[in-house]
Amino acid sequence: MQVTIGKQVRQAAVTGALGTANERLHAEACRYIPGGTSRLHYYYHPYPIYARSGQGCYVTDVEGVERLDFLNNMTALIHGHGNAAIKQAIVEQLERGTAFSEPSEPEVRLAKLLVERVPAVEQIRFANSGTEAVMMAIKLARAYTSRSKIAKFEGFYHGYYDYAQVSYASTPADWGPAEAPASTASSGGLADSVVDDVLALPYNDQDAVERLLEAHGHELAALIVDPLSNRAGFPLPAPGFVPFLREIARRNGIVLIYDEVISFRIGYHGAQGKYGGEPDLTTFGKIIGGGLPVGAVGGRGEIMALLDPRERAPAVASGGTYSANPLTMAAGLAALEQLTPEEFERLERLGRRLRERGTAAFAAAGVPGQLTGDGSLFRILSTAEPVADYRRSLPAPGHEGQMARLHLRLLEEGVIVSRDGLGCISTPMGEAEVDRFVSALERGLGASSAGG
Ligand SMILES: Cc1ncc(COP(=O)(O)O)c(C=O)c1O
16 A cells, blocks of 8 residues: 655655654654664654554655665565564564573574574574674684784774774775775774774775785784675675685684675575685674564684583673574564575565666766665665775765765655665565666656756
């Protein structure tokens, strides 16, 4: 069921008209919550739409405006909203209890499914968010290697653990040479020692990475990489780059961590099933919780054993009052059980159609831009140049505000993506929804190139 799309948002978000329910809620929120938001992503200028409900691939806001949801809680809801099997699993678990001091069976079932699905994961441990998973993986790597520094790629986002907040939002003013990026604090509140303990690397530049790792490898506990990094514009790994990372990490005794918090949704065995690389540890989040808060670390038994409390106090201590809570575990299991190899192939075909047609829409409009990504993931970029790394994913000169304008235009057209152009396909979608997205993009680009 669909109601008028977007017109109120044109008034509210574009002209800033007073009195809409979204604007009133945001004004009220600002009195109690800094900037009105508990999550950086929620906010965009002048104020966000507030969700009231979601069903399938639609979200209805507090003004009753329904939009096609191509964001799905930042890619976490691979089945969209109100999936029947997930709802049933949650309700059944709700009847039994929401959380206990004791472990429960759904945790064992979800762990088994993930271990069976991802060959590099011999054991797994659950947490409440991707951020926590990354934190746990880095601590495991440190305990395993008795080293403390880590290496990460410039422009790659891995959540908001201190060490992950280095060099994910570098700018030309502070990023240093391309072949040896500066380590920069991407958030206030980081100790200087944290920034000093992180080596920033240029993605897809094998020679530079080799030079940097040969020089610093002996002090590095971990090399963390997202095989398909949203924040860096979804650069695909260059041929040979992934096996190279595996080999150089091994040669230098560095734990190779794949952060698949987002990229696990691109294939039945995750991004590692597609690109290879045999990571020592993998971090998960988003889709494995079926729409409830989740994170997990899995990997080689020898490293995961550092969490084992059976014989002595574990080398790495971790807890979390809600870690592996049975509601999340039951929802995650119901979500993953529906994701067959055939369904991943269908999502991949839809994703390819959307990216190809979306990129063609930019060319037709004469606006610099393209849609990057893989599988069910896409990112709208404001540059037409091939994207190999973070720096090359940034807007073409003079087009810095293009995506923010397009984001609001797409909201008016009844389509939700993130304000920086992240989007994804969910299983309730088919070609009709993809084509509606492309039409909305075409109209949005027409409007924004006409002076938006
Ligand atoms: C690649 C990646 N790693 C880690 C995280 C952090 O996950 P969470 O937001 O669940 O803490 C995110 C979040 O978007 C992410 O994209």
